[in-house]
Amino acid sequence: MLEQQVLRLANDRIRLECAEQNKRIREDISRIESEMVMRGVLQSGGTLKRITSLCAEATKDRAQLAWQTLCRFLTTSGIQYYEGLSEELKCIVAEHLPETLDDLKGYVKQEVEKLGFANLIQQLQDEVEIARITALVTIYGEIDLFVLSLKNRKNMANEKAEQATPVTQIREFGFINDPALKQCIERDYAEIQRAFIAQCWKSVIILSGGIIEAILTDLLLHNSVRAAGAVNAPKQHDSTRWDLADLIKVAVELDLVSAGVEKLSHSVREYRNLVHPGNELRNKLALHLTTSSVRCAAVDHAASPSQMGRMQRRSLGQRLT
Numbered sequence: 001m002l003e004q005q006v007l008r009l010a011n012d013r014i015r016l017e018c019a020e021q022n023k024r025i026r027e028d029i030s031r032i033e034s035e036m037v038m039r040g041v042l043q044s045g046g047t048l049k050r051i052t053s054l055c056a057e058a059t060k061d062r063a064q065l066a067w068q069t070l071c072r073f074l075t076t077s078g079i080q081y082y083e084g085l086s087e088e089l090k091c092i093v094a095e096h097l098p099e100t101l102d103d104l105k106g107y108v109k110q111e112v113e114k115l116g117f118a119n120l121i122q123q124l125q126d127e128v129e130i131a132r133i134t135a136l137v138t139i140y141g142e143i144d145l146f147v148l149s150l151k152n153r154k155n156m157a158n159e160k161a162e163q164a165t166p167v168t169q170i171r172e173f174g175f176i177n178d179p180a181l182k183q184c185i186e187r188d189y190a191e192i193q194r195a196f197i198a199q200c201w202k203s204v205i206i207l208s209g210g211i212i213e214a215i216l217t218d219l220l221l222h223n224s225v226r227a228a229g230a231v232n233a234p235k236q237h238d239s240t241r242w243d244l245a246d247l248i249k250v251a252v253e254l255d256l257v258s259a260g261v262e263k264l265s266h267s268v269r270e271y272r273n274l275v276h277p278g279n280e281l282r283n284k285l286a287l288h289l290t291t292s293s294v295r296c297a298a299v300d301h302a303a304s305p306s307q308m309g310r311m312q313r314r315s316l317g318q319r320l321t
Contacts, residue, residue, distance in 0.1 A: 002088065003077055010073035014066050014096055021065065022103055025058050029107060043115050051111050052124045055104045056131035059097065062104075063135035066096040067142060081150035089143045090136075097132055104128055173215075181218045185211050209244060216247035219256055226254055 032050050036042040070092060079085075105125045112121050171189055176182040188207050195203040220227040220239045228237050232249035236242065242250075251257045 001082070002074070002079070002085075006073055006077040007092070010070045011092070011095075013073070014069045017065050017069060018062060018096065018103075021058060021062060025054065025104070025107060028054055029111065045117075047115060048108075048112060048117060048120065048124060052108050052127050055108050056128050059101065059104055059128055059131040060135040060138075063093065063097055063132075063139045066093045067139045071146065079150065081147065081154045085150070086144055086147040089147070090140050093139055093143070094136060097136060099129070099132075101128065101132060176215070176218050177222050178218050181214050185214050188214075213244045213247060216244075216251050216257070217242075219251060220247060223254065223256065230254060 029051055032047065032054070033042060036044070036047045036050075041047065070089065074089075105128050108124050108128060109121050112118060112124060171186070173182050173185050173189075176185060188211050192204055192207045192211070195207065217240055220242075224239065227233060227239055227250050230250045230253050232246070232253050234242055234246050239247070239250075248257075
């Protein structure tokens with residue numbers, strides 16, 4: 001979001017610049033009138049044409065003035081990209097060039113009436129309006145480029161941050177049946193590695209538990225009939241609503257996972273409760289490299305080739321010997 005104080009200062013400055021511009025325009029109009037009087041052609045189309053052109057060019061200058069002033073304030077304040085920034089900046093600039101444009105179009109109207117060409121008011125004001133629209137289109141293009149540069153800068157910063165904590169291993173969880181769950185698991189597996197390198201142990205533990213829960217959920221969804229009829233199955237038949245403990249019990253009961261996964265998964269479940277600070281205090285759970293390594297091992301074991309084969313064969317109803 002734009003800082004309101006910076007925005008207020010920028011708008012105040014733009015209004016001041018517009019007031020100075022109007023002062024120069026009035027002086028230029030007086031100069032044009034004096035020149036035309038000396039030439040004896042004050043009440044002519046030439047006078048109106050010069051004044052209308054003056055106001056049209058001033059409209060274009062105002063658009064540039066508004067955007068350049070706004071851009072200067074925003075750049076100084078260290079603005080960063082966010083969704084919707086481009087439209088917001090365009091609205092701010094447009095506020096200083098409203099369709100009515102009372103001052104610049106007003107100068108044209110005033111001069112036309114003074115010289116007795118009232119029938120030309122709309123026509124000459126339309127010329128100023130065309131200049132306004134053209135100027136805004138030009139400025140909107142500049143704003144889009146400015147915002148795009150901010151977006152690219154943000155993306156580059158994110159890429160550098162990712163490179164600073166590289167993913168050491170990419171694993172494809174091809175045995176996952178649900179595409180949405182597969183995408184979540186692969187995303188979180190990469191995040192676990194970055195968190196591990198950064199020594200964010202709590203994040204590692206919680207994410208590890210989430211991946212194991214997702215793997216077991218997918219497995220039981222693929223064996224939904226058997227899962228619903230299991231002795232340890234909760235009354236709630238929708239397995240996507242089961243907690244990790246229920247998922248582990250049912251998966252073990254149906255012999256869909258090995259005892260090793262059961263032991264490691266229960267360990268992760270205990271530490272996953274760290275998401276609740278009260279549990280951490282009451283149970284005096286410790287966060288360090290060893291516990292985090294064990295939780296990562298649980299994920300790797302659950303996703304190991306032997307477990308993948310076991311899950312796939314069990315899903316097909318084949319009994320292991």
